[in-house]
Amino acid sequence: MIHYLFDIDGTLVRAGGAGARSLAAVMMTRYGVADACRGISAAGRTDPAIVHEIFEKALGRAPAEGESEAVIAAYLEELDRALGTSGSTLRVLPGAADTLHALAARPEVRLAVATGNVRGGARIKLHHAGLAPHFDLDRTGGYGCDSAVRAVLVARAVERAGAGPADTVVVVGDTVHDVNAARAVGAVCVGITTGSDPAEVLSAAGADVVIDELPALVPWHAARFAA
Numbered sequence: 141m142i143h144y145l146f147d148i149d150g151t152l153v154r155a156g157g158a159g160a161r162s163l164a165a166v167m168m169t170r171y172g173v174a175d176a177c178r179g180i181s182a183a184g185r186t187d188p189a190i191v192h193e194i195f196e197k198a199l200g201r202a203p204a205e206g207e208s209e210a211v212i213a214a215y216l217e218e219l220d221r222a223l224g225t226s227g228s229t230l231r232v233l234p235g236a237a238d239t240l241h242a243l244a245a246r247p248e249v250r251l252a253v254a255t256g257n258v259r260g261g262a263r264i265k266l267h268h269a270g271l272a273p274h275f276d277l278d279r280t281g282g283y284g285c286d287s288a289v290r291a292v293l294v295a296r297a298v299e300r301a302g303a304g305p306a307d308t309v310v311v312v313g314d315t316v317h318d319v320n321a322a323r324a325v326g327a328v329c330v331g332i333t334t335g336s337d338p339a340e341v342l343s344a345a346g347a348d349v350v351i352d353e354l355p356a357l358v359p360w361h362a363a364r365f366a367a
């Protein structure tokens with residue numbers, strides 16, 4: 141079996157800053173902090189890690205017990221509202237639906253996500269992008285709510301996929317964080333340049349292959365895993 145683990149932001153969709161705006165709105169409402177996400181790099185990082193950094197920078201302290209979870213819950217409500225409006229900045233990356241469909245049609249392939257989003261955030265983004273039917277988010281995947289550390293949540297996704305020693309895991313992502321996490325769990329890593337990091341950075345980090353658009357995965361899969 142070939143288990144694909146897809147990153148979401150920069151790989152399947154671009155939220156166009158909706159995540160940062162939603163989080164900033166929550167920090168404004170709850171703590172009176174303006175521009176809470178300014179200067180904070182979210183690419184390839186987990187929601188809990190981003191919230192932790194915002195607390196340190198804006199409030200000069202770590203979140204108290206349960207505080208990060210409460211902020212993230214409010215953020216999800218805000219995000220769902222933002223992505224559900226006609227002014228939504230969410231964009232599905234070219235060929236995403238067709239690529240997932242083509243891979244899923246192959247009997248040896250299983251699809252799941254490995255994302256820094258908490259599970260609720262992954263659900264909201266994929267739902268508004270029309271990509272949710274391709275994944276069983278309840279039973280598979282690795283999420284920012286599993287761990288703030290990407291390698292740990294990717295390992296969780298591998299475990300939930302039920303991947304054994306005879307199987308191959310392929311991580312698809314747009315940042316060095318995806319590549320590092322893939323290497324940490326011994327997965328094949330496909331870097332994609334539709335998000336944050338350029339091809340040379342992904343290659344230097346150790347991506348097995350770098351593609352410029354999702355549809356390139358289909359011929360790559362056929363060539364790499366030809367029977």
Ligand SMILES: [Mg+2]
Pocket residue numbers: 147148149150151183184313314315335
């Ligand atoms: Mg990403």
